[in-house]
Amino acid sequence: MRALKNPLISLAAALLFGVAVQFGFNEYIQLLVLFVSVNCLMAMSLNLVNGYTGQFSLGHAGFMAIGAYFTAYASLHWSFLPPSLSALTFFIYAIGSGLLAALAGFLVGLPSLRLKGDYLAIVTLGFGEIIRVALLNMDFLGGPRGLANIPGFDSFYMSYAFAMLWILICFFTIWRVMKSSYGRGFLSVREDEIAAEATGINTTGMKVRAFVLSSFFAGVAGALFAHYTNFINPSSFTFLQSVNAVIMVVLGGMGSMSGSIAAAIIVTVLPEALRPLQDLTGIDLRMVIYSLALILVMILRPKGIFGELEITDIWRKYVRRSARS
Amino acid sequence: MQDFVQHLINGISLGSIYALIALGYTMVYGILKMINFAHSDVYMVGAFASYYVARAFGIEAHPGVGTLAILLISSMVCCSLLGVVIERLAYRPLRNSPKLNILITAIGVSLFLEYGSQVVFGADPKVFPEVMKDFVIFSFGNVELKSFDVTVLGVSILAMIGLQFLIYKTKVGKAMRAVSSNASVASLMGVNPDKIIAFTFIVGSALAGVGSVLVGMKYPKIDPLMGMMIGMKAFVAAVLGGIGNVRGAVLGALIMGLSEEMVVAYMSSTYRDALAFSILIAILIFKPAGLLGKYSVEKV
Amino acid sequence: MSDVLLEAKKITMQFGGLKAVDSVEFQIKKGQLAGLIGPNGAGKTTVFNMLTGVYQPTHGEVMLEGKSLKGLRPYQISHRGIARTFQNIRLFKGLTVLENVLIATHQHVNYGLMDTLLQTRKFIETEKALEEKAMALLEIFSLQSKAHEPASSLPYGQQRKLEIVRALATDPKIILLDEPAAGMNHSETHGLMETIAKIREQFNLTVLLIEHDMKLVMGICENIVVLDHGVKIEEGSPKHIQNSKRVIEAYLGVEETL
Numbered sequence: 001m002r003a004l005k006n007p008l009i010s011l012a013a014a015l016l017f018g019v020a021v022q023f024g025f026n027e028y029i030q031l032l033v034l035f036v037s038v039n040c041l042m043a044m045s046l047n048l049v050n051g052y053t054g055q056f057s058l059g060h061a062g063f064m065a066i067g068a069y070f071t072a073y074a075s076l077h078w079s080f081l082p083p084s085l086s087a088l089t090f091f092i093y094a095i096g097s098g099l100l101a102a103l104a105g106f107l108v109g110l111p112s113l114r115l116k117g118d119y120l121a122i123v124t125l126g127f128g129e130i131i132r133v134a135l136l137n138m139d140f141l142g143g144p145r146g147l148a149n150i151p152g153f154d155s156f157y158m159s160y161a162f163a164m165l166w167i168l169i170c171f172f173t174i175w176r177v178m179k180s181s182y183g184r185g186f187l188s189v190r191e192d193e194i195a196a197e198a199t200g201i202n203t204t205g206m207k208v209r210a211f212v213l214s215s216f217f218a219g220v221a222g223a224l225f226a227h228y229t230n231f232i233n234p235s236s237f238t239f240l241q242s243v244n245a246v247i248m249v250v251l252g253g254m255g256s257m258s259g260s261i262a263a264a265i266i267v268t269v270l271p272e273a274l275r276p277l278q279d280l281t282g283i284d285l286r287m288v289i290y291s292l293a294l295i296l297v298m299i300l301r302p303k304g305i306f307g308e309l310e311i312t313d314i315w316r317k318y319v320r321r322s323a324r325s
Numbered sequence: 326m327q328d329f330v331q332h333l334i335n336g337i338s339l340g341s342i343y344a345l346i347a348l349g350y351t352m353v354y355g356i357l358k359m360i361n362f363a364h365s366d367v368y369m370v371g372a373f374a375s376y377y378v379a380r381a382f383g384i385e386a387h388p389g390v391g392t393l394a395i396l397l398i399s400s401m402v403c404c405s406l407l408g409v410v411i412e413r414l415a416y417r418p419l420r421n422s423p424k425l426n427i428l429i430t431a432i433g434v435s436l437f438l439e440y441g442s443q444v445v446f447g448a449d450p451k452v453f454p455e456v457m458k459d460f461v462i463f464s465f466g467n468v469e470l471k472s473f474d475v476t477v478l479g480v481s482i483l484a485m486i487g488l489q490f491l492i493y494k495t496k497v498g499k500a501m502r503a504v505s506s507n508a509s510v511a512s513l514m515g516v517n518p519d520k521i522i523a524f525t526f527i528v529g530s531a532l533a534g535v536g537s538v539l540v541g542m543k544y545p546k547i548d549p550l551m552g553m554m555i556g557m558k559a560f561v562a563a564v565l566g567g568i569g570n571v572r573g574a575v576l577g578a579l580i581m582g583l584s585e586e587m588v589v590a591y592m593s594s595t596y597r598d599a600l601a602f603s604i605l606i607a608i609l610i611f612k613p614a615g616l617l618g619k620y621s622v623e624k625v
Numbered sequence: 626m627s628d629v630l631l632e633a634k635k636i637t638m639q640f641g642g643l644k645a646v647d648s649v650e651f652q653i654k655k656g657q658l659a660g661l662i663g664p665n666g667a668g669k670t671t672v673f674n675m676l677t678g679v680y681q682p683t684h685g686e687v688m689l690e691g692k693s694l695k696g697l698r699p700y701q702i703s704h705r706g707i708a709r710t711f712q713n714i715r716l717f718k719g720l721t722v723l724e725n726v727l728i729a730t731h732q733h734v735n736y737g738l739m740d741t742l743l744q745t746r747k748f749i750e751t752e753k754a755l756e757e758k759a760m761a762l763l764e765i766f767s768l769q770s771k772a773h774e775p776a777s778s779l780p781y782g783q784q785r786k787l788e789i790v791r792a793l794a795t796d797p798k799i800i801l802l803d804e805p806a807a808g809m810n811h812s813e814t815h816g817l818m819e820t821i822a823k824i825r826e827q828f829n830l831t832v833l834l835i836e837h838d839m840k841l842v843m844g845i846c847e848n849i850v851v852l853d854h855g856v857k858i859e860e861g862s863p864k865h866i867q868n869s870k871r872v873i874e875a876y877l878g879v880e881e882t883l
Contacts, residue, residue, distance in 0.1 A: 003744040056425055058432075111610045117424045118360045122560070123609055126602030133599040173742060180741040180748070181727070181734040181755070184720075188728045191717035198677060198711075199729040200703035200795050243432065250429050287440035294433030298426045299418045308719075 007172050014164040030156045034228045036268045037163035043248035043260035045217035051254035053210040054190025056121040059128030061241035067097035067219025068226040072147040094223040101219025102212045109211035135234040146233020150226050170217045253304030258311040327467045332590045338474040340582020344481040345536035346559035347574040349529030355569035356505045356525045362431035365556020366438035367404050367530050371537035372547045374403035379454040393456045401534035408530030442549035450548040453541035477539050485575045561605040567618020630655045636685035645671045646855045658832045660846035667852040669835045678702040706798035710788040718777040726759040729794035762790045802834040
């Protein structure tokens, strides 16, 4: 039970914060909070591959799509628990979404993770696009029209609690994995593959593990997305959605969970903040700003806002410094 | 049978377009070992540049060889300038950074050009002026060979031969090969890698400029995202042929064009865009060096 | 012949048209301290790369305890008991000294994902044991005080030592050292050699090392293999090597006779 102490405390805190959001903000902000959580899941999971393991995936949207379609299809067509237990049903579907996406991640990862750098990026981009084209051609999933009227939660608070539950599962899973021998294996792959192999690390195995775990949470993010938007179609999961995830990881700092979360918030909220400007000028500046930010970060602060540090590290440094003075 | 021959012609024509862009990818990869994601957007800017030149000087009303020449030159100049600016501002500061950072920057530049162009040129498609009338050179039954098909194939073959000559028979070419093999050693031998790299960007971008005018003649709708798909396919073509290899790029592009045409003709057009990626994945998994490329062993 | 630990059977490595190593054969006995020497470009590191699976030999095979290593990936060979260091140090530079060593213990980890997520007793105890083991190994090379510093912050000599510690942490039967004393001064080299002799005793190890410092190789190696231009030109005791005409010619060049 000791293992559950921190997650439960965090969950309680998040739920308490949710009460404030429920009563303090309007529906628009509430919806924004939900999209921040979807992006958080995307960023944290991609960080595992692009940040910690040093691989470069540009097809994260494909796995999100698989998860979204599974949950959408399941909630539209299946019913094995009474409607009063819909939250539990959705939780099970989300796991299903994750597992299906993880399976896809395994199938994609096994052949393509032999490739490095640019090539891996292009191949994952290719797989992402192939998944999307396949969805376009699947009539039972609505083809280009997609799936509409996907059941959601009855209230904002339930949606929020569901999101927080998954974010914490994702966070603690990755956090603990990174503090284990497997996590060190991921890092060794990033640092030097040849040395890692020579010290007995099955680098392909490590990459596939990272990819599968990452795909799982992308699938879950897709499931949440399906419930929150109630409507999905293949164009929700284009190359740009993958790029969006990459932007979050890169800006936040490759190899920092805190960075991923912070960037997910910025990247979700910024376009909304820019909306008045856009209404005024009629120009969509969002992607222009992101792309410029991407270039500038790479040139001026190549490790991202947080680098590899976590908020706790920064806090510790600050405490140490103030103790000295 | 006649249909098949017509598809063959169309496929080669399409492949020649890919070839012009693929050459730019392959040259930059050959020298810097990076995928210049922004290359296809340089091509897009070339199309807009010649569109605006044509409008500004009112030459759209006078189709002919002269007009074509003016547009080609303006597009080439514009693309070359843009290519050099991108290299100078975005890529050069990262010359010694990890490959991942360079890749991310390239993606950033690509997105910046795409969305910046939407702001500058507007997101709606524009109609490229009719520079030259496309006419039938030769017909046999239903099969038609048009002037465009011949031009674009001719230009891409010429470009390939020219590049081959440039790389293997000239002094600059020797310097390019030296920088490609080891930039720091090359600089010890008196070659300025920065200059050579800039030169490579100029040549590659100029070819994209040529491509943009030729494509504009055939498919007159131009928009800021027009480079995305064609760029992906040209890139796949370069990888298929063996990236870094000039002849490979043209060979790969022709194969790409033909197979795409055949898939659309005999299967379904919805799979058109998935085809490129399927080819890419297959080639990278089974023959990562491409058809004409050579595999290099990592030194330990 | 049961005391042969590692055997190279006519291993050849061809890069395109170039034969970097040509039909090299040798045996290393259990517990031996053997040396691999030769002029620059003789193919020593290529031999190491073939022994550890970084390259698959074009012809021939490597045997460990009588079993072929053909087709095995480097990590599998590491699991079989061959560890190595690199000529141009390949540490995990961004990670701490301790993490560098812990990574090498991964093959002995027996907990799974669930143990990790639920932080089971098995997980905690294994982690603790691994850390103790890693610290003990670091202590041999007096690196324990640097455990939590990034590997890249170590001075050159200590980085070489850390590579040896990392190799030892895989619990190898044989350790291959690629120029362990490169860049060290005389007394550092001397100290290193004493440590190598010590760990060999302590861990019951077999050692094969590449070294340029002739004096040093002659001083501690029991058996020496000499390569030149990818071919084995001599093998034997230091005394034998010192008096070999072919070895002297390889190093000094043949005297032209008209």
